[in-house]
Amino acid sequence: MGSTSPSGLELTMAVPGLSSSSGSEGFVGCGAGNGNGNAMRDLDMNQPASGGEEEEFPMGIVEEDEEERGAGAGGPHRPKKLRLSKEQSRLLEESFRLNHTLTPKQKEALAVKLKLRPRQVEVWFQNRRARTKLKQTELECEYLKRCFGSLTEENRRLQREVEELRAMRVAPPTVLSPHTRQPLPASALTMCPRCERVTAATATAARTPRPAANPYHPRRPSAAF
DNA sequence: ACCGTCAAACTGGCAC
DNA sequence: GTGCCAGTTTGACGGT
Numbered sequence: 159m160g161s162t163s164p165s166g167l168e169l170t171m172a173v174p175g176l177s178s179s180s181g182s183e184g185f186v187g188c189g190a191g192n193g194n195g196n197a198m199r200d201l202d203m204n205q206p207a208s209g210g211e212e213e214e215f216p217m218g219i220v221e222e223d224e225e226e227r228g229a230g231a232g233g234p235h236r237p238k239k240l241r242l243s244k245e246q247s248r249l250l251e252e253s254f255r256l257n258h259t260l261t262p263k264q265k266e267a268l269a270v271k272l273k274l275r276p277r278q279v280e281v282w283f284q285n286r287r288a289r290t291k292l293k294q295t296e297l298e299c300e301y302l303k304r305c306f307g308s309l310t311e312e313n314r315r316l317q318r319e320v321e322e323l324r325a326m327r328v329a330p331p332t333v334l335s336p337h338t339r340q341p342l343p344a345s346a347l348t349m350c351p352r353c354e355r356v357t358a359a360t361a362t363a364a365r366t367p368r369p370a371a372n373p374y375h376p377r378r379p380s381a382a383f
Numbered sequence: 384a385c386c387g388t389c390a391a392a393c394t395g396g397c398a399c
Numbered sequence: 400g401t402g403c404c405a406g407t408t409t410g411a412c413g414g415t
Contacts, residue, residue, distance in 0.1 A: 239391055239392075239409070239410045239411065240391065240392090241390085241391080241411065241412090242390090259402090259403085262401095277392090278391080278392085280402085280403095281392055281393085282390090282391080284392095284402095284403070284404075285390065285391070285392085287403085287404085288405075288406095289389095291404095
């Protein structure tokens with residue numbers, strides 16, 4: 159795609175690390191979407207078969223039945239589809255850059271300037287907004303995918319850590335009795351609820367049934383943590 | 384000739 | 400009533 163996006167989609171996105179400028183050429187090549195096709199097409203598009211110098215807006219208002227067109231929705235034949243000239247596209251892009259929506263006056267003025275119908279200008283802006291939004295959505299999607307990936311990795315890492323901590327808990331620390339200086343049996347140990355240090359269990363605490371350990375919040379195995 | 388992509392144009396629904 | 404949007408249709412065009 160290169161620096162000059164053929165469709166020149168300008169994107170704004172509240173994604174860290176991505177350009178969020180609403181200015182021109184905000185889009186950094188994401189590769190997705192309009193590929194190279196347009197770049198080529200723009201070179202050839204709307205070129206008269208003769209290849210000679212043509213009017214500035216060759217694809218302007220079609221002469222054919224304007225009335226039919228209005229009523230023609232769903233009619234037997236749609237009018238031939240137009241391809242906007244490079245100059246028309248350029249000017250439309252330019253005004254889109256300034257404003258993503260048009261007032262009726264602006265629309266009318268632009269239509270006159272481009273020799274298009276106001277409806278065409280309106281449709282172009284609608285489609286242009288849609289394309290911009292689509293591009294943004296695609297970028298957000300990519301960003302969220304990356305987030306998902308890193309969070310999955312983080313989750314795996316934390317799970318491993320939990321397993322390691324659980325494994326360490328199997329072998330409780332040796333705590334010496336303050337009285338006898340002899341190692342206390344694991345069954346005599348409890349966790350101090352205030353300082354979360356392993357202490358020698360009192361006789362009453364040892365007899366009091368304790369609630370089952372919460373598997374999601376395993377107690378710390380020792381004061382070392 | 385066929386297919387995929389892009390964009391012009393249309394349609395119906397919704398918000399104001 | 401008007402304008403916008405999401406979804407769709409359709410034609411132009413390039414690539415194979």
